[in-house]
Amino acid sequence: MRTNDVMLQTATKVVTFIILMFAVHIFFAGHYTPGGGFIGGLLTTTAIVLLMLAFDIPTVKKVLPINYVVLTAVGLLFAIATASASIIFDVPFFTHAYDYYDLPLFGETSLHSALLFDIGVYLVVVGVTMTIIQTIGEDE
């Protein structure tokens, strides 16, 4: 019996973006500080769940038309592809590579292929948790 959610919905619109930014920060900081794909993915999920609490599932589905099972599969493909790239170079599976690049705006940055693996973890975590929440939430 939600009659008037103006406060909740307005606050959610602001807070969701803060959570999402924090999730991205945690995700990228994972190599040198606590954080990484798993906790970043969970934080992203909390932002989406907050949206679902403030609005309802059909609305959120319209805003984010994502098939979360496919998202999980894509995440797994990212992880497998990153690990399998080592097969092409004939080094043991899961061997990672890194180098320093001069990026515009960021300056000299070290890019590591472990980041690609972490994107896979991130997508799988978001996909699995959202699938669980959505299937239980939609079940009548």
Added chain:
Amino acid sequence: MSNLLLFPIIIPLLFATVLMLFPKKVYLQRLLSVIAVVLTFISGLFLLAKVSADGVQAVTLGSWPAPFGISMVSDMFSVLLVLSSTLVTLFILFYSIPTIGIRRERSFYYPAVLFLMVGVNGAFTTGDIFNLFVFVEVLLMASYALIVHGGEKSQMRESIKYVLVNIISSALFVVAVAYLYSVTGTLNMADLAVKIPEIEAVGILTVIAILFLVVFGFKAAIFPLYFWLPGSYFAPPGAVLALFGALLTKVGIYAIMRTYTLFFTMNIGFTHEVLAIIAILTVLAGCVGALAYFDVKKIIIYNIIIAVGVVLFGISQMNVAGTEGAIFYLIHDMLIKAALFLLVGILTIIYGTSDLRKMGGLMKSYPVLGWVFLVTAFGLAGIPPLSGFPGKLLIVQGGFEGTHFWGSIIILATSLLVLLSVMRIFIYAFWGEPKKILPVDKARYYAMFVPTVILVALTIVLGVGAELFMPFIEDAGEVLLNPSLYYDAVLKE
């Protein structure tokens, strides 16, 4: 190609992931999953050639030096198991296409089977005790999905028990690994094999060895820990039951064989004595169950437990004959249990029930099925030219050479009970007065029957051509009995 030994794990993993993208396209799902298993089998054959030419293959992931990274090790024993599990999965896939039903096929059945294969092949190949835990969880997760898949009432009830038992045993597994890590400071199996003989505190290591026996005993269904198996395996449909019966307990047996030959050898007088006694009790308990039921599925399910006992008795002897017999019998058992479950599945589809008392007189309408079943039953009991014979012969010989001649006598005696239990199915279902049977479409019948017959033919090849396979089995036994071959290959100076 230093990564060749990972291909039997990566190929099904990749295909399972791709299949998750389009669950509703059933024909594409069938086609791609069969292609995945065939490719896995081919890569397994290449690996077999490589291992038999160059000895134990090892790769440590991420280019880290050996005890620090995760080592994957392929010796002859694990290659043989990977090959036979892949082969069994292939025939069960062919069998599931006509039997599993379109509703199950549309909801991630084939990805679950492939993920199960990832877990099984990974558990056979890993050289790291915690990685073994992870792969066991991979295959358990897939098996949870398969046991509840379809959502019938009995499946729901049994899956609760199954999940509960396996979660408890997995928690025990973590505890056991933690104990082992705090005593030795390493998780790499090859490194454990080097470090454990140097540790003087044999008492705590014996406790850990028994703890591992309990953990893997839950997975492999040994004597006091098999209580979950008959009910849980009864619930899922025939193809899934065949997959479970042929593969899941074998991973537990493999883990016991690996740990008890590679590093828990510091106190053989106690640990292997316990293993031998438990193995014999497992055989006896399985025989009681196999004779007690008038249900075709239950009879074969209890025969799984008997085979677990026979294999573990072979390995507990720690001599050449016992070990080679255990390896041969393990491979034979994977193939023959899958074949038997597929045959019994056809019987239950023809009769519409698995109750033996409602069956009879099938010999008139399905004579070929009857004779194939008879040959498989003889193979299971170990009648000479068939595949059950060489393994059991070596195990019994191992028992007589070792200290447990009474165990060998019990195994010989219970072979008769095994024969009796499966002959009862044959006599009740195929002889006597014909009972009511359901009409089965000819095309569908052959789609079920042909993969089953090929599998039975393979078990006959394994038995008749035992001489051809013995060099491989001897190679596998040699690595199990000489751990230095294993850890030298992994640690490479």
